[in-house]
Amino acid sequence: MAELYYMNIEDPISAEDYQTLLGTCASDKREAIHKFRFEADRKRTLYGEVLARFMIAKKTGVTMKDIEFDKNPYGKPYVKDQNEIFYNISHSGKYVVCGLDTEDIGIDIEEIRDIDLDIAKRFFHAKEYEDIISREIREQVHSLYDFWTLKESYIKFLGVGLSKPLNSFYFMINGETVQLCSQEDHTVYFYRYLLQDNYRLAVCVSTPDHINMEKISLHDLVAYIKSES
Numbered sequence: 001m002a003e004l005y006y007m008n009i010e011d012p013i014s015a016e017d018y019q020t021l022l023g024t025c026a027s028d029k030r031e032a033i034h035k036f037r038f039e040a041d042r043k044r045t046l047y048g049e050v051l052a053r054f055m056i057a058k059k060t061g062v063t064m065k066d067i068e069f070d071k072n073p074y075g076k077p078y079v080k081d082q083n084e085i086f087y088n089i090s091h092s093g094k095y096v097v098c099g100l101d102t103e104d105i106g107i108d109i110e111e112i113r114d115i116d117l118d119i120a121k122r123f124f125h126a127k128e129y130e131d132i133i134s135r136e137i138r139e140q141v142h143s144l145y146d147f148w149t150l151k152e153s154y155i156k157f158l159g160v161g162l163s164k165p166l167n168s169f170y171f172m173i174n175g176e177t178v179q180l181c182s183q184e185d186h187t188v189y190f191y192r193y194l195l196q197d198n199y200r201l202a203v204c205v206s207t208p209d210h211i212n213m214e215k216i217s218l219h220d221l222v223a224y225i226k227s228e229s
Contacts, residue, residue: 002101002205004213005051006109006195007221009043010094017222021050024064024225044096048089051098054221056085059100063228076159088156095199106157106204108149109195112142120144124151125170127181142200147171149202150178150190157188157204 013021022030029049036042053064056079060067068080079085087100093111117140120129124147132143150171155164169182178190189208193201203211 001209002099002105002203002211003055004097004099004107004203004211005055005216006095006097006213007047007051007216007218008094009040009047009091009096011218013218017218018046020222020225021046021218024053025049026069044091047096048091048098050221051096051216052087052089052100054216054224055098055100056082056087057224057228059085064225065228072159074159074161074163076156076161090152090156090201093199095195097201099203101205103206104157104159106153106155106159107202108152108156109199109201110145110149110152112145112198112200115141115144117141117144120147123166125167127170127172131173143173145200146173146192146202149192149200150204153190153202153204154180154182154188157206158184 022033025033025046033042033045036045053067056062056067057064060082069077070080071077079087084102085100086102086104087098088105088107089096089098090107090109091097092109095109097107097109099105099107117132120132128147132140132147135143151166154169155161158164169180172179172181178192180188187206189205191203191211193213195201
């Protein structure tokens with residue numbers, strides 16, 4: 001069963017607790033976090049890393065600090081020396097989300113904002129763009145984000161990055177039903193969520209099942225880290 005945890009980067013955090021979170025990361029990740037100019041970007045990257053370590057630690061019994069990551073040739077991270085643990089991180093706006101499964105998983109969250117629909121015309125499949133502009137004006141932006149998150153979750157599931165163009169496959173959405181049209185010979189399943197009213201989340205997994213999604217607080221994360229000491 002896939003699990004999702006999400007956090008709000010706008011929740012207040014003390015300097016001490018921030019250092020506690022940072023202490024779970026490898027040195028290269030800490031250096032990368034420090035290089036971000038804006039605090040929000042530092043928090044998104046840090047919280048995503050800590051969420052992944054927390055979820056993997058709970059599943060495997062390995063302490064958060066001792067978990068090691070690597071990347072495939074396309075840059076998708078994976079857990080070293082673990083053949084049955086797969087994870088994926090996504091963040092947008094104030095939310096950071098991490099998904100964990102025993103098989104490949106891809107997730108994407110996007111904050112819904114006003115956006116030029118031409119982005120769909122340029123990068124999406126023609127059928128998706130036609131679907132978007134066929135809808136009522138007030139539904140078009142939401143429809144674009146539906147396709148966007150689905151497409152990103154699928155590419156992240158495959159772990160091939162943008163080597164697979166977004167217009168090389170397409171989705172057909174009918175209510176809650178999602179159909180993928182792609183040349184890949186495999187079966188995948190998609191789940192969609194709306195966090196508050198303006199965050200769209202999509203999940204791509206290889207097995208149909210209930211997905212457990214929970215919000216976790218900074219307090220609970222810090223408490224778990226201290227319990228490992």
